[in-house]
Amino acid sequence: MSNLQFDRHRRLRMTSALRDLVRETAVTKDDLIYPVFAVEGYDTKNEVPSMPGVYQYSLDLLKEEIDDVVERGIKAILLFGVPAHKDEVGSNAYAENGIVQRAIRELKIRHPELTIIADTCLCQFTDHGHCGIIEEGHILNDRSLDLLTKTAVSQAEAGADVIAPSNMMDGFVTAIRHGLDEAGFVNVPLMSYAVKYASAFYGPFRDAAHSSPSFGDRRTYQMDPANREEALREAASDNREGADFLIVKPALSYLDVVRDVRAEFNRPVVAYNVSGEYAMIKAAAAQGWLDEKETVMEKLTSMKRAGADVIVTYFAKDAARWIDEG
Template sequence: MMRRMRRLRKPGLRRIVAETRVSTDDLIMPLFVDGRLKTPVAIESMPGQSRHSIESLAREVEELEELGVPGVILFGLPEEKDEVGSGAYDPQGVVQRAAERIKETTSKVVVIADLCLCEYTSHGHCGLIKNQLVSNDETLPLLGKAAVSQARAGADVVAPSGMMDQMVAAIRAALDDEGFTDTPILSYAAKYASSFYGPFREAAQSGYAFGDRSGYQMDPANALEALWEVRLDIEEGADMIMVKPAMPYLDVVRMVKDEFGMPTAAYQVSGEYSMIMAAAERGWIDGEKAMGEALTSIKRAGADMILTYYAKEFARKELEG
């Protein structure tokens, strides 16, 4: 008997036998909130995305809720930056005020607060600086303070992204000491020193004044090291873990999911998103199909959650059928 694989590739059957499906339920929408703005400002390097005022952010989250998007992650641009990133742990910081504003509505959207100093420091690095180097251990108490202030403001989840050693342990201890024992941690456990972050740095205005972040973010050449990083964060109390970026590291997503079975997120970062959108704008590719293929590859690799700037558009198209 001759096996003909294409028998199952007819339009109706193709849908029935599909092994992997991306749903709006899988998606988390990253949002930028700028404490200096009164109205949204388009991000030139990220087609379709904007920096929001606190009020426009609240309206955006309400729209996302109506479309069925289950979660958002907030990135803040403070009114002022300083050497110690005090805006990250200021009770009246921009992310804290944004979380409070979102929670004033009846929104059921899960609010995740990105937890790092880089958007708030004048030098753009993810920790305190001594002799042109990030001081890991001196940064940890500030991350704990930031986590507590975010949880107190209403954040449902805190997501440390700075790749500081022992950051999850410090944050878990700080949250527990202040009574936030039920606040989960989504750790950027395997975050690579990637060239795909460029548009984000424009969006968040978080470029660094000197050096780079390769001293604390992972080497793109290393995959097994990701398992060490993830294991350490789980042992320190992470409830969910993340691989960032997504598509260049699908092998890592699969390894992490297979090894630990933890709720696993993958971040389709700004460069991944913007490449597809820019090529689509020029007519080089079918943007909708390419984005669907990209998200499917991330889900197929083992991600339970996908952080993507396409979440709103995907949800809208899914509702339209």
């Protein structure tokens, strides 16, 4: 055996201190964005049935939830709104006193240092559950851009720090960027859902946001999961049109795309660890089939290793605690 020549890689794994010393990738609390759901009403806290530990909060209780988020050291939230009233054009998405606009104003007073990212879409607010205007069963791309821009401007007026358009209409980045600039919000960045697949992993989110389409599906505007090169075309358009961040959604099944976008574009890349990915781990952990902490941190680390600068995850509060525990 003494004549064998081989590399001894294990030398750098022999102690915990050595492993820490040579670790290439680390998830920190600064990497995390926590999604939250605001609903109308008072003293309301509804657990999402398919997402244990995730709730819809009325504004009075949302403030307490965000107190806890900030205390844990999380510096950014992604805000979704669930309105009491829906109509065919999603008018509550851009109403001055809409649920999202009120939530932004109240949270900014309470936590001015918190970065509030406003999801900008119509699906939670339309009675048909699609992300744009419908005519004869078709989603009208260009007419939808006007309402999406109106929504983004109203969110910026309420005090949103970042606008995150998730609708996947063609041209949504340039339309919203021009709208924000014309309204005087030239310094409000866009976190574009640049690469958003028509994924089976969104099911639990639709429970949380009450946003399931009443007919058909979203495959005419969300991407085919089989396509990789198309993702780069989508991201290139958004990059050219003025996006400041590029989101890849979902994350776990699309780490190759996260890596591609990271390599191609000099923009912060956001991996969205979606609701189905969350629900699977929660279900397996509840059965004792997985160690939740170890699995979650391995998963988040894989997203950072693939090239994500930022991670949107429902595990953000838990991850922050685990990071503090070392």
